[in-house]
Amino acid sequence: LRSRGRDLAGMKGLEEVYVMTDTDGENPELTATWEYEGAGGDPQKPRIEIKLCCPAEDRVEALRMWDAIMSNFTSAQEYYRRNA
Numbered sequence: 031l032r033s034r035g036r037d038l039a040g041m042k043g044l045e046e047v048y049v050m051t052d053t054d055g056e057n058p059e060l061t062a063t064w065e066y067e068g069a070g071g072d073p074q075k076p077r078i079e080i081k082l083c084c085p086a087e088d089r090v091e092a093l094r095m096w097d098a099i100m101s102n103f104t105s106a107q108e109y110y111r112r113n114a
Contacts, residue, residue, distance in 0.1 A: 039105040041066040041078070047096070049086045058086035062096045074107075 036045040043066035051058045061083050068077035080099070084092045104112075 036064060036100065038064060038066070038080075038100060038103050039108060041075070043067075043078070045100070047093070049089065060084050060086050060089040060092050062092070064100065 031049065032045060032047040034045055036043060043064050045062075045064045047060070047062040049058050049060050061081070063082075064078075064080045066075075066078040069075035080103075082092060082096050082099070
């Protein structure tokens with residue numbers, strides 16, 4: 031459904047959203063992932079993966095939830111900076 035670069039809290043990651051079935055061709059499942067590879071040992075920029083999975087029949091609501099998560103994500107540093 032989607033495969034694109036997407037920034038999240040200043041981190042350039044890869045977003046992928048797709049529907050797949052199991053090996054029997056049954057039980058379709060929506061999977062949405064966002065991955066950031068990190069910055070080689072920098073504890074301020076660790077490798078991060080966010081993942082959402084659900085039955086494909088619930089994909090409309092799941093995609094709304096996924097987009098809300100991605101649009102409203104805040105890093106811990108930014109959260110504490112705002113609320114200090």
